[in-house]
Amino acid sequence: MQTEKVIDHIVNWLKDYAVKANCKGFVIGVSGGIDSAVTSTLCAKTGLELLCLEMPIHQGKNQVTRADRHIEWLMEHYPKVKRQLVPLTPVFDSLVDAFPKVADEEERFMSLANTRARLRMTSLYYFAALKGYLVAGTGNKVEDFGVGFYTKYGDGGVDLSPIADLVKTEVYELGRVLGVNQEIMDAAPTDGLWGDSRTDEDQIGASYPELEWAMEMDDAGKDISDFSDREQEVFTIYKRFNTANKHKMVPIPICEVPETLKTAD
Numbered sequence: 001m002q003t004e005k006v007i008d009h010i011v012n013w014l015k016d017y018a019v020k021a022n023c024k025g026f027v028i029g030v031s032g033g034i035d036s037a038v039t040s041t042l043c044a045k046t047g048l049e050l051l052c053l054e055m056p057i058h059q060g061k062n063q064v065t066r067a068d069r070h071i072e073w074l075m076e077h078y079p080k081v082k083r084q085l086v087p088l089t090p091v092f093d094s095l096v097d098a099f100p101k102v103a104d105e106e107e108r109f110m111s112l113a114n115t116r117a118r119l120r121m122t123s124l125y126y127f128a129a130l131k132g133y134l135v136a137g138t139g140n141k142v143e144d145f146g147v148g149f150y151t152k153y154g155d156g157g158v159d160l161s162p163i164a165d166l167v168k169t170e171v172y173e174l175g176r177v178l179g180v181n182q183e184i185m186d187a188a189p190t191d192g193l194w195g196d197s198r199t200d201e202d203q204i205g206a207s208y209p210e211l212e213w214a215m216e217m218d219d220a221g222k223d224i225s226d227f228s229d230r231e232q233e234v235f236t237i238y239k240r241f242n243t244a245n246k247h248k249m250v251p252i253p254i255c256e257v258p259e260t261l262k263t264a265d
Contacts, residue, residue: 001170003177007042010162015046017160018134025049025080027133029120029155032066033189035138037180038171039162040070043136044078051127052081055120057088066184073181086123092116113193117154128159137161140171142208146215147238148245149191149200156248167215168208204241206234214238 018025025048030036043050052071056064074081095115102108124135137158143149144164150156163171168189175185188199189208201207206214214235217227224235 001173003173006166006170007045007174007177010042011045014043014136014160014162015048018046018048021134022132023134024132025051025134026136027051027053027124027127027131028136028138029053029055029124030067030071031138032063032070032184033138033187034168034171034175034180034184035140035143035163035189036067037070037184038175038178039136039138040074041178041180042162042174044074044081047078048080049131049133050074050078050081051131051133052083053086053120053123053127054083055086055088055123057092057116057119063190066181066187070181070184084127088116088119088123092119095119114151114154116193117151117191118157121154121157125157134159137164139164141165141167142211142215143168145249146211147204147241148248149204149241150248151193152248155191167212169212204237206237210234211238218242 014026025046026043028036028040028043028050030040030052040050040052052074054064054067054071071081071083075083092115096112121135127133128135135158137155137160139150139155139158139161140163144156144161163174166174172185188201190199191203204211211234213231215238217235218238222235224232227235
C-alpha cells in the first residue's frame, strides 16, 4: 500500500466533503483504540476544526489513559483540535435504573452494551449540531462490511466513514506513518462496551488478520472444503457474523405499497 498517498487521499476527501457540506469541521469519539486514533489524526490533518469527545461509561482506566494521551498529542501538533469530556456513567446508570428488570440477564447485558454506544452517538450529534460539525465514523472495512462488529445507530451512526475502505492491518499501517502513540498501536482492539478487559478477538473468536483472510476468501467465492481445520473454523465464524449482521450493511427495508392499493376502489 502507498501509505502516504492513501493518507493524503483521505485527508483531501475529508476536507472536500466538509467544505461542500458547509461544515466547519468534525467531531469524533476517541476511545483509546487504533481506529479512532487514526481517524481523528486524519481529521486533524485537514486543518479544519476537530472536537475530540471522551465519553467514559464505566471505562477501563487503561482505555481512558490512552485516549487522553492521544488527544494531548493531537492538540500539541494541530492547533484547531479541542477536547470535551462527557462523563456518561451517571446518565447510563440512570437509564438502566429506569428500565424494567428482565428474566434473562445475559440478554439484558447485551442490550445495555449497545445502549452505551447509542448514548455516545447521541452525544456526538449534540455537539455536531451545536457547532456545525460532521460526525466522523471510526469503523474499518472488516467491521463495517465483513462481520458487522458495531452497534446499529450507535458507533454505526455517523455522517461519513474515512477508513471504511481499509482493513484493520491497513489502519495499523496508517497509524505507524501518522505517528500514533505506540501504546495504542500495541493495545489489543476492544469495543469498550463491557466495562472489562475483553477484546474484540475474545468476542469474535478470530483475530483481525484471520477475519481479513476470511473476507477475501468469501469475496472470491471459496468453499469451506478448500481450507485447513483452523481456516475452516475462522471461515465459519466469519460467515456466522456476516449473515447475522447483514441487516446492518444493507439499506433499511421499505414496504412498497402497490399504486393500485393507493387508489380508491
